[in-house]
Amino acid sequence: MGVWDKEQYVREGVPPFQDERRFTQVGKSVPKIDSPAKVRGEAIYTDDIVLPGMAYGRIKRCTEHAHAKIKKIDYSKALAHPGVLAVLIGDEAPKKWGMLPQTANETVLAVDKVRFNGEGVAAVAAVDEETAEIACDLIDVEYEPLPVLLDPFESMQRAGEIQIHEDAPGNILHEGEQVFGDVDKAFKECKYILEREFKTNMPQQGFLEPQAALANYDPQNGQLRLWSSSQIAHYLHRQISDVLEMPMNKIRVTVPTVGGGFGGKAEACVNEFVACLLSRKIGRPVKVTFDRSEVFYTNKGRHPCHMKMKIGLDADGYIQAVDFDNTLDKGAYAGWGIVVLFYSASMIHLPYKVPNARFRGRCVYTNKPSMGSMRGLGGVQPRFAMECMLDELAEMMGISPFELKMKNAVESGYTAVNNMYVPHTEYKRSLQKAVEKSGYLEKHGKLPFGKGIGLAGGYYITGTAYTLYMSYKPHTSVLLRVDTEGGVTLHCSAVDIGQGSNTVMAQMAAEALGVHFEDVHIQSHDTEVGTFDLGTFASRLTYATGIAIRDAAEKINGKLKEIAAGLLGCRADHLAIKDRKIYSIYEAERKSMEWEKVVEIAVNTTGSLAAMGHFSPPRRRGFDLTSGKRAQGANIGHSPTFGFSCQIFEVDVDLETGKIKVTRVTESGDMGTMINPMAADGQVEGSIVYNLGACLYEDQFFDKDGIHLNPNFQDYKMPTIMDMPEMDINTLTDSYDPTAPFGAKETGEGAVQPTFPAIVNAIYDAIGIRFTEVPITPEKVLKALKEKKKGK
Amino acid sequence: MKQLIALDINDQIYEVPVDPWDLLSDVIRKKVRLTGTKKGCEQGDCGACTVLINGQAVLSCLTLAIACQGKKITTIEGLAEQDGRLHPIQQSFVDYGAVQCGFCTSGMILSSKALLDSNPKPGREEIKRALSGNLCRCTGYKKIIEAVEVASETMSKEGVK
Numbered sequence: 020m021g022v023w024d025k026e027q028y029v030r031e032g033v034p035p036f037q038d039e040r041r042f043t044q045v046g047k048s049v050p051k052i053d054s055p056a057k058v059r060g061e062a063i064y065t066d067d068i069v070l071p072g073m074a075y076g077r078i079k080r081c082t083e084h085a086h087a088k089i090k091k092i093d094y095s096k097a098l099a100h101p102g103v104l105a106v107l108i109g110d111e112a113p114k115k116w117g118m119l120p121q122t123a124n125e126t127v128l129a130v131d132k133v134r135f136n137g138e139g140v141a142a143v144a145a146v147d148e149e150t151a152e153i154a155c156d157l158i159d160v161e162y163e164p165l166p167v168l169l170d171p172f173e174s175m176q177r178a179g180e181i182q183i184h185e186d187a188p189g190n191i192l193h194e195g196e197q198v199f200g201d202v203d204k205a206f207k208e209c210k211y212i213l214e215r216e217f218k219t220n221m222p223q224q225g226f227l228e229p230q231a232a233l234a235n236y237d238p239q240n241g242q243l244r245l246w247s248s249s250q251i252a253h254y255l256h257r258q259i260s261d262v263l264e265m266p267m268n269k270i271r272v273t274v275p276t277v278g279g280g281f282g283g284k285a286e287a288c289v290n291e292f293v294a295c296l297l298s299r300k301i302g303r304p305v306k307v308t309f310d311r312s313e314v315f316y317t318n319k320g321r322h323p324c325h326m327k328m329k330i331g332l333d334a335d336g337y338i339q340a341v342d343f344d345n346t347l348d349k350g351a352y353a354g355w356g357i358v359v360l361f362y363s364a365s366m367i368h369l370p371y372k373v374p375n376a377r378f379r380g381r382c383v384y385t386n387k388p389s390m391g392s393m394r395g396l397g398g399v400q401p402r403f404a405m406e407c408m409l410d411e412l413a414e415m416m417g418i419s420p421f422e423l424k425m426k427n428a429v430e431s432g433y434t435a436v437n438n439m440y441v442p443h444t445e446y447k448r449s450l451q452k453a454v455e456k457s458g459y460l461e462k463h464g465k466l467p468f469g470k471g472i473g474l475a476g477g478y479y480i481t482g483t484a485y486t487l488y489m490s491y492k493p494h495t496s497v498l499l500r501v502d503t504e505g506g507v508t509l510h511c512s513a514v515d516i517g518q519g520s521n522t523v524m525a526q527m528a529a530e531a532l533g534v535h536f537e538d539v540h541i542q543s544h545d546t547e548v549g550t551f552d553l554g555t556f557a558s559r560l561t562y563a564t565g566i567a568i569r570d571a572a573e574k575i576n577g578k579l580k581e582i583a584a585g586l587l588g589c590r591a592d593h594l595a596i597k598d599r600k601i602y603s604i605y606e607a608e609r610k611s612m613e614w615e616k617v618v619e620i621a622v623n624t625t626g627s628l629a630a631m632g633h634f635s636p637p638r639r640r641g642f643d644l645t646s647g648k649r650a651q652g653a654n655i656g657h658s659p660t661f662g663f664s665c666q667i668f669e670v671d672v673d674l675e676t677g678k679i680k681v682t683r684v685t686e687s688g689d690m691g692t693m694i695n696p697m698a699a700d701g702q703v704e705g706s707i708v709y710n711l712g713a714c715l716y717e718d719q720f721f722d723k724d725g726i727h728l729n730p731n732f733q734d735y736k737m738p739t740i741m742d743m744p745e746m747d748i749n750t751l752t753d754s755y756d757p758t759a760p761f762g763a764k765e766t767g768e769g770a771v772q773p774t775f776p777a778i779v780n781a782i783y784d785a786i787g788i789r790f791t792e793v794p795i796t797p798e799k800v801l802k803a804l805k806e807k808k809k810g811k
Numbered sequence: 812m813k814q815l816i817a818l819d820i821n822d823q824i825y826e827v828p829v830d831p832w833d834l835l836s837d838v839i840r841k842k843v844r845l846t847g848t849k850k851g852c853e854q855g856d857c858g859a860c861t862v863l864i865n866g867q868a869v870l871s872c873l874t875l876a877i878a879c880q881g882k883k884i885t886t887i888e889g890l891a892e893q894d895g896r897l898h899p900i901q902q903s904f905v906d907y908g909a910v911q912c913g914f915c916t917s918g919m920i921l922s923s924k925a926l927l928d929s930n931p932k933p934g935r936e937e938i939k940r941a942l943s944g945n946l947c948r949c950t951g952y953k954k955i956i957e958a959v960e961v962a963s964e965t966m967s968k969e970g971v972k
């Protein structure tokens with residue numbers, strides 16, 4: 020893979036002007052447009068910025084408790100300390116914030132009580148970082164400790180005695196049920212039924228750049244500027260406006276280069292509010308950069324799930340029913356909670372045909388740092404359960420897991436029982452290709468003890484159907500500007516967090532306009548310079564911006580073609596634009612002009628060209644197709660289209676130490692057209708190693724009082740280069756979704772989905788033990804091996 | 812008491828006032844204002860702050876600035892040619908997709924440089940060992956290894972240091 024392969028895109032026998040797939044810019048592995056600056060060390064990240072007169076903010080955290088009443092905060096000594104400019108406490112900004120306005124319940128700094136270890140209780144602004152740190156130490160906070168709830172079941176049970184939020188009786192953020200078809204009746208008719216329980220861990224995103232925010236409030240004109248390392252310029256903009264009680268049009272959010280996010284920066288963050296509030300207080304720029312422990316205290320990682328799943332197959336192996344019960348550990352605040360809850364519900368409907376399905380779930384508060392939206396939100400946990408169970412069911416039936424999955428896999432045009440619609444899928448081919456490339460069928464069940472191979476599939480959304488607050492507006496708008504000075508400029512506030520959206524947007528805009536990708540200037544990352552975009556999450560950017568770009572480009576092309584038609588003496592609808600040329604598709608040799616020339620004439624006659632383009636996803640509703648009844652929360656999970664993938668892992672289990680070494684991964688993905696194959700491969704390789712860590716070792720630990728035990732990279736282990744397996748990425752190069760812009764679907768989050776179950780199935784193949792809890796540490800392996808030996 | 816020290820960074824002498832406990836990473840970023848050196852953990856666990864001291868890859872967040880007097884420090888800003896042309900390692904990182912968010916990139920490139928200077932034709936395992944202290948959360952490392960391999964080829968072909 021890597022370089023652009025013309026063969027994959029050009030279809031024999033189709034004349035070029037009729038072939039919407041004959042791309043010149045899309046499908047090319049061009050280097051990312053921002054990488055030269057990054058390798059020179061010149062890319063500017065938020066913490067790199069220093070403004071004249073800038074002060075440093077720091078948050079005073081409650082490191083001694085996980086749940087406690089705040090009796091008194093005395094900051095007089097801090098305020099009197101030379102160099103301290105201001106102190107901020109929770110009462111000064113009591114407005115609650117959260118990703119979902121309906122459940123917003125977090126305050127900037129704790130008001131009255133702290134609900135997790137490390138929560139902020141006060142903040143200071145000082146002339147330098149050292150002074151800010153001293154000032155934090157000078158703040159005296161008196162606490163009255165409260166009982167600490169760390170387990171969601173205990174939290175529900177003891178809710179009568181201890182309530183984490185006053186307005187959440189039962190310590191439950193939300194509880195829901197979805198029923199589609201008749202699950203109980205279907206199970207009665209099943210030949211193979213399996214019921215299992217699974218438990219997942221609490222990994223954190225582990226982006227390398229800690230959160231940083233710099234705010235500059237101008238008291239003269241009442242305008243606020245915020246630079247922040249965020250994935251969601253828009254939602255951040257909205258929440259800053261809300262908490263600071265300032266109109267959005269007085270606030271400008273700019274996102275400098277982002278050092279990774281993986282969902283961890285897809286939520287507003289306390290440092291952003293604190294920087295803004297302090298800056299407004301002192302009329303000077305204020306920067307608040309987290310250290311690594313603060314990243315862990317803030318957390319917003321993946322929700323630990325306690326899952327019960329039951330799957331029933333008929334005598335031929337077709338899935339008839341799935342019953343899924345999920346208890347999510349929410350941590351202290353709501354955040355993305357309800358969305359994650361119902362995403363996990365939606366995940367059982369694909370990538371297999373499930374005619375009857377039931378979900379019961381609850382999101383439960385505990386005194387841990389809040390969970391949030393981590394790469395593959397809501398999907399990773401249920402995928403783990405389902406793919407492992409299908410592996411076991413195949414064994415019960417005496418067939419290969421591959422065969423069972425092929426039998427049940429969805430096809431293009433499938434509508435799930437919850438009304439989720441799949442316009443296009445190559446899932447079956449993904450399964451086939453991965454199996455073929457890895458030699459799965461020859462190896463599975465036949466490797467020596469200690470070595471194993473495991474298969475799992477998965478899918479993910481390509482953007483969502485709804486905004487998080489009630490709104491009908493398009494989810495993405497772009498402005499394309501064409502003139503004789505700047506050439507082509509694309510404006511859109513979308514944020515590139517390293518995945519390469521700026522490059523991909525440039526390639527798509529160039530393709531749509533018929534120019535070269537290096538001709539396109541990207542103005543993104545800014546709510547004022549860029550036009551509206553919802554944000555970098557839900558694997559939505561390629562698809563959403565692609566449609567908006569195409570929409571805008573058509574308008575520009577229309578104008579240029581009209582002018583060129585007059586000059587060339589032909590009809591405008593006979594013209595095509597490609598490779599910086601406008602030409603008649605019938606007489607390309609004779610009737611052709613340089614694109615730049617036509618632009619010049621257009622600009623000289625009517626001025627610079629500009630056009631807006633928009634993207635609004637289809638608003639699909641979730642209801643029971645069999646009964647026609649609405650199901651709560653079932654609008655969540657719909658997407659304009661879906662990406663699919665299959666991963667096959669090979670592992671070596673060290674029987675002495677219990678250590679699991681992943682030796683080889685074969686992947687085959689259906690992401691539609693790869694706009695930039697090299698970047699797409701990078702997403703897949705990154706995803707595999709990312710979730711390999713969460714499967715085998717990553718977890719956050721707390722003592723019985725809820726004190727965070729490993730808020731650092733020393734004790735929170737992430738995969739290093741030594742853990743990297745051999746990876747054979749075989750994305751289907753000819754997948755093309757005709758409903759998608761340039762045929763492209765998602766990749767950034769789909770590829771984390773099959774990783775847990777593929778590893779776990781491989782471990783079973785190696786040592787005959789089915790793990791139902793992650794991470795699968797050497798201790799757990801040794802213990803299980805011992806028990807197995809004892810014949811338990 | 813602050814003390815004025817001279818640091819040789821990328822062949823330029825910077826005179827900076829430092830406290831004895833000031834870390835090299837902070838001095839480079841805040842006083843010399845070369846922000847290409849990153850801080851991901853400040854505890855020696857991530858490698859983002861890697862710089863070269865007398866050609867060796869060193870974690871600047873664990874190094875006292877005061878101890879670096881009289882030594883040659885190279886940061887990521889000192890790698891490209893005078894005319895701005897990229898060093899072969901930088902170039903291969905760009906061309907082979909070894910850069911995503913870029914936050915680990917400076918450290919990765921400098922660790923690779925230290926390796927290739929002492930071992931121009933490293934094997935895969937040697938590359939891995941040399942980069943084992945540099946975390947990257949984005950790429951899955953595969954393209955980074957490829958980039959180092961390509962750079963090693965180019966450097967020996969062109970005789971670049």
Ligand code: FES
Nearest residue numbers: 853855857858872
């Ligand atoms: S910042 Fe120095 S090793 Fe992480």
Ligand code: FES
Nearest residue numbers: 912915947948949
């Ligand atoms: S590119 Fe993001 S951490 Fe390596």
